Amino acid sequence: MSKSETSKSSEAPTAQSKGKTAGSNIIAVASGKGGVGKTFFSITLAHALSKMGKRVLLFDGDLGLANVDVQLGLMPKRDLNDVIRGRLSLEKVVQTYEDGDFDIIAGRSGQASLSALPSQRLSLLRDQLIDISSKYDVVIIDLGAGVDRTVRMLSAAATRTLLVTTDEPTSLTDAYAFIKLGSAAGMSRKVSIVINQAASASDGEKTYKTLLKACENFLKLTPPLAGLVRHDPRVKESIRHQTPILTRSPNSEAAADVEKIAVYAMKLLAARARKAVNA
Ligand SMILES: Nc1ncnc2c1ncn2[C@@H]1O[C@H](COP(=O)(O)OP(=O)(O)O)[C@@H](O)[C@H]1O
Numbered sequence: 001m002s003k004s005e006t007s008k009s010s011e012a013p014t015a016q017s018k019g020k021t022a023g024s025n026i027i028a029v030a031s032g033k034g035g036v037g038k039t040f041f042s043i044t045l046a047h048a049l050s051k052m053g054k055r056v057l058l059f060d061g062d063l064g065l066a067n068v069d070v071q072l073g074l075m076p077k078r079d080l081n082d083v084i085r086g087r088l089s090l091e092k093v094v095q096t097y098e099d100g101d102f103d104i105i106a107g108r109s110g111q112a113s114l115s116a117l118p119s120q121r122l123s124l125l126r127d128q129l130i131d132i133s134s135k136y137d138v139v140i141i142d143l144g145a146g147v148d149r150t151v152r153m154l155s156a157a158a159t160r161t162l163l164v165t166t167d168e169p170t171s172l173t174d175a176y177a178f179i180k181l182g183s184a185a186g187m188s189r190k191v192s193i194v195i196n197q198a199a200s201a202s203d204g205e206k207t208y209k210t211l212l213k214a215c216e217n218f219l220k221l222t223p224p225l226a227g228l229v230r231h232d233p234r235v236k237e238s239i240r241h242q243t244p245i246l247t248r249s250p251n252s253e254a255a256a257d258v259e260k261i262a263v264y265a266m267k268l269l270a271a272r273a274r275k276a277v278n279a
Pocket residue numbers: 031033034035036037038039040041196197198229230231232233235236239254
């Protein structure tokens with residue numbers, strides 16, 4: 001049985017599914033550029049939250065590329081393609097990933113992309129996701145890179161966005177562009193930064209400060225730091241074995257760093273829930 005059907009956690013922030021504006025427990029994982037570790041981070045964050053006793057759903061919002069299904073070695077019988085083709089509702093393609101004890105809505109590599117969906121269908125999908133989110137404590141969306149229409153639509157369902165970047169100049173520039181363009185679309189207030197593949201904690205801090213300075217100087221924005229994930233050879237190794245790092249190398253640096261960010265993410269959601277109550 002999936003954790004969503006049990007009563008493991010009692011602190012579920014309730015989703016505002018009625019207004020279909022955003023799910024108060026939905027976190028989007030974004031990046032300006034691809035290949036920065038967004039999918040690795042999304043999977044590990046979902047797993048870490050599950051280990052904290054949360055009911056978690058991971059949604060692969062970056063269809064068409066080698067993502068959640070490939071990193072975990074899943075061969076889903078049903079996936080988002082069935083939803084895109086109108087064969088099944090979103091709820092019907094949820095599968096439980098036993099190893100991590102969290103639920104997944106998988107894409108399928110090399111298949112139709114969400115970007116091919118007409119806006120109306122995409123917003124219907126988003127509304128279905130917001131509906132489903134009420135069964136979970138946290139929903140994580142692994143977004144595609146950049147700020148195209150699909151990313152904007154899906155991240156609008158999220159109450160918070162974690163923007164992943166590395167210290168590579170191209171990745172940082174694209175992260176800055178994401179914040180700038182997102183700011184125009186009203187997204188940036190909710191963005192926190194994750195520095196991935198940091199050579200060390202102090203190096204990661206430096207990278208964050210570089211990005212922060214640019215945001216403060218040119219955009220008058222101060223996106224907070226969600227945390228740093230150190231570069232760790234066990235990331236590649238666990239992906240090669242199609243096993244989550246929290247299963248294969250739970251004591252690795254990268255795993256510990258993501259676990260810290262999971263605690264941060266829960267604090268973000270709790271603060272968001274309190275605000276909603278007081279509003
Ligand atoms: N913290 C890390 N340490 C070492 N390698 C990493 C780390 N994070 C990601 N990687 C490497 O980056 C590659 C791309 O990761 P992936 O999650 O597929 O990125 P994205 O989803 O952003 O395209 C992975 O194959 C992995 O080898």
